[in-house]
Amino acid sequence: MNSAQKPQLNKLLEIIKVKQNLSEDDKLLIKKAYEFSEKSHSGQKRLSGESYFTHPFQSAISLAKWHLDVPTIVAALLHDIVEDTPATLEEIKKQFGEEIAFLVNGVTKLGKLKYRKINADESEKIKNLSENLRKMILAISEDLRVVFIKLADRLHNMRTLSAIPVAKQKRIALETSEIYAPLAYRLGMQNMAGELDDLAFPFIHPQEYRWLTENIKEKYDRRVAYLEKVKPVILEELKKNSIIPVVVDSRAKRISSLYKKLFRYNMNLDQIYDLVALRIIVNTIEECYAVLGIIHYLWPPVPGRIKDYIALPKPNGYRSLHTSVFCIDNKITEFQIRTKTMHEEAEFGIAAHWAYNQAKATKEFLDKKVSCADKIELKWVQQLRNWQQEFTDSQEFIKSLKVDFFKDRVFAITPKGEVIDLPAGSIPVDFAYQIHTQIGEQCVGAKVNGKIVPLDYQIQSGDVIEILTQKNKKSSESWLKSVKTSFARRRIKAAIRKDSKILRPPQTELRVVVNDRVGLIKDISAAISRSHINITNINLIKTSGLPVIKIACDIGDKEKAEKLLVKIKNIKGVREVSYKLISL
Ligand code: MN
Numbered sequence: 001m002n003s004a005q006k007p008q009l010n011k012l013l014e015i016i017k018v019k020q021n022l023s024e025d026d027k028l029l030i031k032k033a034y035e036f037s038e039k040s041h042s043g044q045k046r047l048s049g050e051s052y053f054t055h056p057f058q059s060a061i062s063l064a065k066w067h068l069d070v071p072t073i074v075a076a077l078l079h080d081i082v083e084d085t086p087a088t089l090e091e092i093k094k095q096f097g098e099e100i101a102f103l104v105n106g107v108t109k110l111g112k113l114k115y116r117k118i119n120a121d122e123s124e125k126i127k128n129l130s131e132n133l134r135k136m137i138l139a140i141s142e143d144l145r146v147v148f149i150k151l152a153d154r155l156h157n158m159r160t161l162s163a164i165p166v167a168k169q170k171r172i173a174l175e176t177s178e179i180y181a182p183l184a185y186r187l188g189m190q191n192m193a194g195e196l197d198d199l200a201f202p203f204i205h206p207q208e209y210r211w212l213t214e215n216i217k218e219k220y221d222r223r224v225a226y227l228e229k230v231k232p233v234i235l236e237e238l239k240k241n242s243i244i245p246v247v248v249d250s251r252a253k254r255i256s257s258l259y260k261k262l263f264r265y266n267m268n269l270d271q272i273y274d275l276v277a278l279r280i281i282v283n284t285i286e287e288c289y290a291v292l293g294i295i296h297y298l299w300p301p302v303p304g305r306i307k308d309y310i311a312l313p314k315p316n317g318y319r320s321l322h323t324s325v326f327c328i329d330n331k332i333t334e335f336q337i338r339t340k341t342m343h344e345e346a347e348f349g350i351a352a353h354w355a356y357n358q359a360k361a362t363k364e365f366l367d368k369k370v371s372c373a374d375k376i377e378l379k380w381v382q383q384l385r386n387w388q389q390e391f392t393d394s395q396e397f398i399k400s401l402k403v404d405f406f407k408d409r410v411f412a413i414t415p416k417g418e419v420i421d422l423p424a425g426s427i428p429v430d431f432a433y434q435i436h437t438q439i440g441e442q443c444v445g446a447k448v449n450g451k452i453v454p455l456d457y458q459i460q461s462g463d464v465i466e467i468l469t470q471k472n473k474k475s476s477e478s479w480l481k482s483v484k485t486s487f488a489r490r491r492i493k494a495a496i497r498k499d500s501k502i503l504r505p506p507q508t509e510l511r512v513v514v515n516d517r518v519g520l521i522k523d524i525s526a527a528i529s530r531s532h533i534n535i536t537n538i539n540l541i542k543t544s545g546l547p548v549i550k551i552a553c554d555i556g557d558k559e560k561a562e563k564l565l566v567k568i569k570n571i572k573g574v575r576e577v578s579y580k581l582i583s584l
Helices: 007-017 024-040 054-065 070-077 089-096 098-111 123-141 144-159 166-186 190-204 206-240 255-264 285-298 340-355 359-367 379-389 394-399 428-435 437-441 477-481 486-503 520-530 558-569
Strands: 247-252 276-282 321-326 332-339 409-413 419-423 443-448 451-453 465-469 507-514 535-541 548-553 574-582
Touching: 007 024, 007 054, 007 070, 024 054, 024 070, 024 089, 054 070, 054 144, 070 098, 070 144, 089 098, 098 123, 098 144, 123 144, 123 166, 123 409, 123 419, 144 166, 144 190, 166 190, 190 206, 190 255, 190 340, 206 247, 206 255, 206 276, 206 285, 206 332, 276 285, 276 340, 285 321, 285 332, 332 340, 419 428, 428 437, 428 443, 428 465, 428 486, 437 443, 437 486, 477 486, 507 558, 520 535, 520 548, 520 558, 558 574
Parallel strands: 276 332
Antiparallel strands: 247 276, 321 332, 409 419, 443 451, 443 465, 507 548, 507 574, 535 548
16 A cells, blocks of 8 residues: 555554554555545644644544554544534445444534533532433443544543633533543543543643642652652662563653642642652563562551552552652652553553453453442443453454443433433433422423423433423323333322322222112112212122122211211111221
8 A cells, every 4th residue: 555645644554553463454444534534624624723634633543552443443533524524424334334334423422412510519419410421421332432432532622622712621621520531530541531630620720730830840850850869779679689670660640630639738749759659560460569579678668558459459440559668868759560461451441452362461351350449339330340251352352342231221411411310211201200300290291302202202312301391280190101210100109199189088988798688789879878978989799698888988087987887787788887998
């Protein structure tokens, strides 16, 4: 393939080739997508003034770096075409096939979701809503590769955020820090999550950002210079123990997490020991522990600061050993030790699977035990992990990236942007009751994505639903046929019961044991009528003994019932009478 005129395309291919063997067909497909996208977006500009094509191209570069497969990279090149150019999804399907069209369509669907900060006072509520939104993103995506494309898309948008209007910056930055960064984190992409947070931070907390950058520079430079003194000492000792590390480098604490930590320490920078940590990457787990031992031999550890995330990984799968020691000149210094595999996992998370073709490495990843701090919040991460464990080799895993663990849930959105999590098959009535019982009761209609729908419409994930209400409207019994949530069902039943109590006076059931004779029932009912009591039901029950007449009538109080009882007792043929008040 002659791509000499396209250095950019070559760059993309080079990155992919680091981990994957590309067939000639793959190369042609990527080239075709590259050219199709460049042509479709030609003439369009980003707000930064760059040609629009840089955006899908940079997204594809990220995905190539995360070692995602060819269809994902191709879909990234095409991801904004349906939304922003005259080309259609049909055309993509025709040119690039079902799989790529499916991925592009998934990204387009996600693009329609907008994060609106709702007016919630409690941070707990915001947390739940954000979690629901993250679940919804996964549910709508149906395939994790769609999520990865979205993350790559968001990463590039965040890197170029300063070019867009200020009013929009904050909304996008908030959405990034509350939805996408945690989503990346959950998928195990620790680094990417941190980068998104750092990119969002100056837009969310501009003053704090200024303060930090002004106050940290000198301290940071001194730390890096100091660690340059530590590095040869540790390297020398490792060599004596015949450990050759893959990398030893210093790693600055991310500004967003530094801010969170400083906040807890009254903004006192002297309290932060891990402003810059020394990171040691080795080949095996045994070496990790050996390095830890060597560090503690050289310098005494700070009590309580040793963290073994290898034995006990973080809920998102992060593994590493952390320790802080009283290092040269007695300065508290943090070390992070991990294997190359663990390092790649922290970088690429679940996507790291694409990188491994060796069954062994994959197995190591799948077998590890995950401790779960917050079981409820992290349930879906566990589901994701359990589901991964069903696959023994990475090829099979790639083929099965369908996100189907939310197949029994749908996520719908209120006009204010609140995400409502419902069982699949739910109808707008369920949605209405979930928002508020009163809204459920007064519900007369619903608009889904701006269009009126019947009340038994089956909600799809991502639907924006507006409930139309009418004052004094009552729950309808017919809803019981189609509602899915037991909450709505219970409320509707309760409302019907309440209504019937208002309409119908309290009931009493009379039980009359008789020696049956012609006209007896008539005589009894005549006696009741003379007392101006309404009979609502009457039944003659033949038993093995004497027949029993059961009469339901509108009597609400004991006194009235007792009086009636006396009258009935005096009727010829009546042997025994009893009554009970029945509540409906
Ligand atoms: Mn985009």
